[in-house]
Amino acid sequence: MYGILIREGVGRGAWKNIGDYVQSIAQKQFLKDKETCFVEIEKLSEFKSEEPVNVIMNGWFMWHPEMFPPSPCINPLFISFHLTPSKEKDFFTPETIAYLKKYEPIGARDVRTANMMKAHGIDSYFSGCLTMTLGLDYKQDKEHDGDIFIVDPYMELFGDSDVHGLKRVWKYLGLVWHAIKYFRKVWKLKDKYINTTSSVFGRISLKLDEFICTADYYHIYSKRFSDEILLNAKYISAIVDNYMSNDEKFALADSNLRDYANAKCVITSRLHVSFPCLAVGTKNIFVIPSEKSEGEMKNYTGRVGELNDTVTIMELRDGKLQDKGTTLPEKITLANFPENKVGYRKYFDQLIKTVEKFISNNK
Incomplete structure (x- = not known):
């Protein structure tokens, strides 16, 4: 057995x-x-x-x-x-x-x-x-013509966890400005983007909090990813209802894997999204925290070692998404979305x- x-x-x-x-x-x-x-x-x-x-x-x-x-x-x-x-x-x-x-x-x-x-x-x-072997069951012999998926895109409030004092107040004002500046774009995203960062104004208004956190996300990610990707993507989270049955959890995981196998591209902070995408040939980018953010990086230390030839990585550092180990297009679109690396094959x-x-x- x-x-x-x-x-x-x-x-x-x-x-x-x-x-x-x-x-x-x-x-x-x-x-x-x-x-x-x-x-x-x-x-x-x-x-x-x-x-x-x-x-x-x-x-x-x-x-x-x-x-x-x-x-x-x-x-x-x-x-x-x-x-x-x-x-x-x-x-x-x-x-x-x-x-x-x-x-x-x-x-x-x-x-x-x-x-x-x-x-x-x-x-x-x-x-x-x-x-990395999930391609055995899930790889498809057809074009990746499904949806764009963004799965728990990595974010820190203000784009940097190390913000205190007057700098924090200034950053709050910046968040409000981003909400005004990107109002139309954020309005399109507000019911799609899943906020996993800290609360900003949650005690005052949950809807305001969600709107401003979405604006912060758009401000950072739109510097590197086109609206074609950000506004048209399906946003999902790997964090789900724990009270589902085993059968329901397996069914959901299976459904997600089939979606990734058919996706045009995927952006994620979850290794168990990025690795299956490699296995099925779906282009994907893995976003991690800055190495200077020790509170966050302790959860990643060692996890990304030996992966520079395997996973396309971007790092959120000083409020900006920056390349790590690979030079990527300044603005990533569907047309120039980077091909997967082949190191996983070994x-x-x-x-x-x-x-x-x-x-x-x-x-």
């Missing part, structure tokens, strides 16, 4: 990152003819089965490191494994280190996880993310070989 890792998000509030289910779908595509069951990532040590269960251990680990190592009935393949840095101290107990050494080398989704493993004496390598081939070998050895 095979297990499919899921993170249902029980006890994690009303919202859920659907990217966890994209990771699960990346496993499912290899297991179509296999008997499967669900294995909850946050309860690995409590999992029970009367027979061995083979599990591809990819994805984001974990809110509850006390639930690791996994149950003895689990036979793991550690690949595309990401450990959140904030849990490093709690995760690497003597028991966990001994367990992981039994299954080394550990395939890490990012450089930082690989380095954490090595620092604790565990052999590890950078494997890339299993979602990880694609190795990921497939590693997973297929694991399945072949555990029939």
